[in-house]
Amino acid sequence: MVEKLSNTLLNRLSTDDFKAVPKVQVSVLLDNVRSMHNVGSILRTCDAFRISEVILCGITGTPPHREIAKTALGADRSVNWRYAASANEALRELKQNGAQLFAVEQTTESVSLDSFSPPSAHCVYIFGNEIDGVSTDVLEICDVCIEIPQAGTKHSLNVSVAAGIILWHCAAPLLRQLPC
Numbered sequence: 001m002v003e004k005l006s007n008t009l010l011n012r013l014s015t016d017d018f019k020a021v022p023k024v025q026v027s028v029l030l031d032n033v034r035s036m037h038n039v040g041s042i043l044r045t046c047d048a049f050r051i052s053e054v055i056l057c058g059i060t061g062t063p064p065h066r067e068i069a070k071t072a073l074g075a076d077r078s079v080n081w082r083y084a085a086s087a088n089e090a091l092r093e094l095k096q097n098g099a100q101l102f103a104v105e106q107t108t109e110s111v112s113l114d115s116f117s118p119p120s121a122h123c124v125y126i127f128g129n130e131i132d133g134v135s136t137d138v139l140e141i142c143d144v145c146i147e148i149p150q151a152g153t154k155h156s157l158n159v160s161v162a163a164g165i166i167l168w169h170c171a172a173p174l175l176r177q178l179p180c
Contacts (some may be wrong), residue, residue: 018078023052024174025122026167027094031087031138032058032129033159040071041160042127047075049171050178054079055124057087087138091124095141099124103142104166105134106155110147118170125166127159 013021028051033039039061046054056062062083063069063076084090091101099122126142128134133156139145148157148165157165 015074015078018047018050019080021050022178023050023080024171024178025120026051026171026174027053027055027099027122027124028163028167029055029057029087029090029124029126030060030159031126031134032132033060033127034130035159036061036065036067037071038130038158038160040068040073040076042163043068043072043075043079043081045160045164045167046079049167049175051167051171052080054081055084055087055090056081057084057090087126087135088141091126091138091141094122094124098122100144101126101142102170103128103134103139103145104148104162105139105145106147107139107145110145113146113148113166113169116144116146116169118173120174123170125163125170127163127166130159 028042028046030039030042039056043054061068063072063081068076095101100119101124103126105128126134126138146166148162150157
């Protein structure tokens with residue numbers, strides 16, 4: 001008979017242990033994400049893949065907040081995050097320090113995720129507003145735009161779903177290389 005694994009058997013890290021273990025050299029930047037639930041969900045996904053930091057920009061809400069905590073389930077305390085008023089300034093600083101910038105957006109020059117091979121260098125994945133996407137001025141400083149292939153009637157996915165897909169594709173292989 002199949003049994004669900006208990007939290008003890010899953011051998012999950014405590015928040016303190018999580019903060020001490022090596023992280024994947026990937027950052028996530030949220031560009032004016034409106035929904036606190038989306039912010040919490042993305043923080044939770046970043047916890048799952050040991051993302052090094054999340055940068056919350058513009059109107060994006062920040063912890064502590066009840067709605068973020070509701071979906072983050074503690075990831076708002078485990079994941080390193082910071083607020084930056086300007087996504088452009090935060091990204092320019094990261095780029096000057098050698099990070100490669102990847103916007104998740106549909107553009108005339110987007111690379112399909114199924115043909116995108118993430119580099120092993122420090123990467124920043126940028127996710128935009130639920131209605132307007134990644135800001136045009138942010139797109140201008142990015143190295144590449146990545147598009148998730150879709151075949152339905154809708155032109156986009158929920159931002160937290162898109163973050164899960166991108167981070168699974170781009171960060172999970174790096175996570176397997178880290179010591180436990």
